[in-house]
Structures are given as structure tokens and as C-alpha cells.
Amino acid sequence: MLALVVESSLAAEFGTTEGPEPDNILELAEFLRRDPYDLELLISFGTSKGGSAGHIALAVRSDGAADETVYSANFYADRAPEHEGRFYTKELVVGVPKMEYLFKTTSSLDALAVFGLDYGEVYKRSVIGIRVFGMPSSEKQALVSYFSRINGDYHRHANNAEYHHGEVKYDYLRLNCAKVIGAAFKFGAGYERLEVNDPQLLRGRRVVAAATANVPTEMALKLMEQWNLRQYKMDVVLYKKFEASEYIEPREDPKVAFKNLPDRFPSVLSLDFRREQGEYRDFDNLFAMYLLYNLGRFSVRIDEATKRLRIEKEKEPMTYADAVSLAKTAAKSDSENYRRRALFQPAGIRIGEPASNRHLYHFPDIDSGPALR
Known part of the structure; x- marks a missing residue:
């Protein structure tokens, strides 16, 4: 296990940009890299x-x-005047070291990088890492080369590339993080059967069919299917949010301390999309959460008392086939029970919840909310 002890005098500043960091980041990196994974979808x-x-x-x-x-696709590389000079916009696809992305409190990009987004993610939110084993080096290099191509298109204000209609710049619905990752696999690494949506403007206006947007969890599930077809093995690492960060990003509204922000599993486009944290009941979200738990290998967190990284939990992951089968069965049963508002014990375990958290659910009469598909 990865262990402990930091000066208590540093605690007030811990979890903020330019603040102290866990002193065993390198130790954690070396521990995780003992496993010969080739890439990690975050x-x-x-x-x-x-x-x-x-x-x-x-x-x-x-x-x-x-x-x-x-x-990582850069949310602020959208050429909006209000973002220029206030945020890092030099690249559409930003490249940073993984330990910086997850745990560091200083950025190697420049002073305009955003804490909790470009670096230090776990001080703001949890991150799920899907590690992939057995991928050829040529495939990895093809991905890296394609990210470079996308940046080249961004720099020259390209229009109508093979992966996107319109100007190549960030767009929350039309050229977002999920589409950038999907495009690199489809067009760069040759995943011809990977479905990557290309949402279109409606009637020439700045209106997009949101139901066709690429979203992170759905893209992850599609990629996992493709990796399984290629006989790549997978497991999952959960990097848990540090729950005590007082940091408030001054450039974002509303002004909310990181510790008070929701930390919710990223929803697919479903009946659950507008539901609050911990209230997912739709089959697709339950399936994704159960599948990722079944593939779980490690859970990593920053110990709040010692300010050091530790492996909180570890288990043997299931094979992908077994994980899918069990997740489907449990999600089908649980989603049906949620619909009936029955008193029941969930059959599946959601990633990020302790295994003992298998309490009974009893729902009052409430509206189910709007459907997006």
C-alpha cells in the first residue's frame, strides 16, 4: 500500500493550484506501471x-x-473572444503527463491552464481509467499522429476535415472531447466500424440535434467493444476525488469551491441525463457503472489526513465477457425494479460506491423527467 504523513501546516493550502502535492506521486506511478498496459482511457x-x-x-x-x-480536447479552443488571452487556447488537443493531469498542482502548459481541467483533475472530480493491454505500438503511434493532425487543422483554421464538417475548433456538441477521441481511433488507428456521430447544424442556425452528440461514457463503451473484438484485455482504475479542496476557479461562474461541486458518474444520453447525482435508474447508465466496477482493479485516493496517495482498494477484474454478462443481467433487473418503484436490493454495484453499499431503495411518487431519446 502507498502510505502517509505530510506537514499539518500545509493542509490549509493543499488541493489548490500552486499548492503542495502528494509527495508520493512518483511512487504511485511506478506502482501502477508495473502492469504492462498500453493506454488508458480517462x-x-x-x-x-x-x-x-x-x-x-x-x-x-x-x-x-x-x-x-x-x-485531451481543449474546452476553450473554440475561438470565442472571451476565451482568448484568459485561457490556454494554443492547441485543440492538449498533451500533458498523466500524473500532472491527475494529481499535480502546477501546469507544464502555461499560466492560463485551468486547475481541475488541464491539470489536477482529482481535486475537482473523480476519474475512471480504463487500461488497455496488448495494443501494438503502431496503433498507439497512429493515434498520436492523428492528434497532431487535428492540431494542425486547428492552427490553419481548416474546414470540413474527414472527421468534422465546419471549422476545426472545439464545440461542446459538434467537436467535443468524445468526438476527438473517437475520430483518432476511427480515422487514425483504422477503427472503421467505430460509430462516431457528426451532429449537423439545423437550417443553417447555431442549433444542433443534441441527441446525436458524442458523449464520453457512450464513446468509452463503443471503444471497449472494439478492443474486445481485437482481443485486447482491459481493467479499470478509479481515481477518487479529493473531497476537501477549497479552491474556487476565479474565471468560472458560479464561484463554487471544488469540494462543494457534484461528483457524478458521467451520464449517457438517456432518461437519467437530468437526474441528480446518485439517482440514476436507466439501464444504460446502470450497465456502464456495473461494467466498470466488474472490471475494477484498483481504487486510488488522496488520504485527507496525510495528504498522500494510497491504493484504497484492489480486486481481481473479471474478463470483459463475464463483466458484460453480469452487468447486463444486473442492470436489466435493477432498472425494471426502479421503474416499478419496488422495495429491492440492487443486483449490481456502481463504480465509486463501496461494495457494502447495497441498501434497499423505496421511491416516492416523482416525475421521471424529460427524455432525450
Whole structure:
């Protein structure tokens, strides 16, 4: 296990940009890298109320490198005047070391990078890492090259690339984090059967069919199916949110301390999308959460008392086939019981919840909320 002890005098500043960091980040990295995974798909939890799809990024492991590089679509690379000069906008696909992305409190990009987004993710929200084993080096290099191509298109203000209609710049619905990752696999690594949606403007206006947008969890599930077809093995690491960060990002509204933000599993587009944290009942969300739990290998968190990283839990992951089968059965049963508002014990375990948290549910009469599909 990864252990303990930091000066108590640092506690007030811990979890803020430029503040102290866990002193065993390198130790954790070395521990995790004992396993020969080739890349890690990083799915960040949502931090907003009433509909939160989260974020998705890709960490690629290179031979001989001390850390993986995380490739992440830049939310502020949308050419909006209010973002220029206030946020990092030099690249559409940002590349940073994985330990920086997760745990560091300083950025290697520049002073305009956003804490909790470009670096130090776990101080703001939890992150699920899907590790992939057995991928050829040529496939990884193809992904990296395609991210470079996307950045080249962004720099020259390209229009109508093979992966996108319109100008190549960030768009929350039309060219978002999930689409960038999906495009790299589909067009860069040759995943021809991977479905990557291309939402279109409606009647020439700035209106998009939101129901066709690519979202992180759905893209992750599609990629997992493709990896299974290629006989790549998978497991999951949960990097849990540090729950005590007092940091407030001064450039974002509303002004809310990280510790008070929701930390919700990133929803698929479903009946659950507008539901609040912990209230998911739709089959698709339950299936995703159960599947990722079944594939779980490690749970990592920052100990609030010692300010050090530790492996909180570990278990043997199921095979992908077994994990899918069990998740489908449990999600079908549980979603039906939720619909009936029955008194029942859930059959599945949601990733991020303790295994003992298998309490009974009894629902009052409430509206189910709007459907997005």
C-alpha cells in the first residue's frame, strides 16, 4: 500500500493550484506501471447539476517514457473572444503527463491552464481509467499522429476535415472531447466500424440535434467493444476525488469551491441525463457503472489526513465477457425494479460506491423527467 504523513501546516493550502502535492506521486506511478498496459482511457465525472456528461481523454504509454501523455480536447479552443488571452487556447488537443493531469498542482502548459481541467483533475472530480493491454505500438503511434493532425487543422483554421464538417475548433456538441477521441481511433488507428456521430447544424442556425452528440461514457463503451473484438484485455482504475479542496476557479461562474461541486458518474444520453447525482435508474447508465466496477482493479485516493496517495482498494477484474454478462443481467433487473418503484436490493454495484453499499431503495411518487431519446 502507498502510505502517509505530510506537514499539518500545509493542509490549509493543499488541493489548490500552486499548492503542495502528494509527495508520493512518483511512487504511485511506478506502482501502477508495473502492469504492462498500453493506454488508458480517462473518463472524468461530471461537476454540474441536472445533466452532466463529464469529460474523456486518452493516456498513451510510450516505450521508455517515465509517464504516459494524456491527450485531451481543449474546452476553450473554440475561438470565442472571451476565451482568448484568459485561457490556454494554443492547441485543440492538449498533451500533458498523466500524473500532472491527475494529481499535480502546477501546469507544464502555461499560466492560463485551468486547475481541475488541464491539470489536477482529482481535486475537482473523480476519474475512471480504463487500461488497455496488448495494443501494438503502431496503433498507439497512429493515434498520436492523428492528434497532431487535428492540431494542425486547428492552427490553419481548416474546414470540413474527414472527421468534422465546419471549422476545426472545439464545440461542446459538434467537436467535443468524445468526438476527438473517437475520430483518432476511427480515422487514425483504422477503427472503421467505430460509430462516431457528426451532429449537423439545423437550417443553417447555431442549433444542433443534441441527441446525436458524442458523449464520453457512450464513446468509452463503443471503444471497449472494439478492443474486445481485437482481443485486447482491459481493467479499470478509479481515481477518487479529493473531497476537501477549497479552491474556487476565479474565471468560472458560479464561484463554487471544488469540494462543494457534484461528483457524478458521467451520464449517457438517456432518461437519467437530468437526474441528480446518485439517482440514476436507466439501464444504460446502470450497465456502464456495473461494467466498470466488474472490471475494477484498483481504487486510488488522496488520504485527507496525510495528504498522500494510497491504493484504497484492489480486486481481481473479471474478463470483459463475464463483466458484460453480469452487468447486463444486473442492470436489466435493477432498472425494471426502479421503474416499478419496488422495495429491492440492487443486483449490481456502481463504480465509486463501496461494495457494502447495497441498501434497499423505496421511491416516492416523482416525475421521471424529460427524455432525450
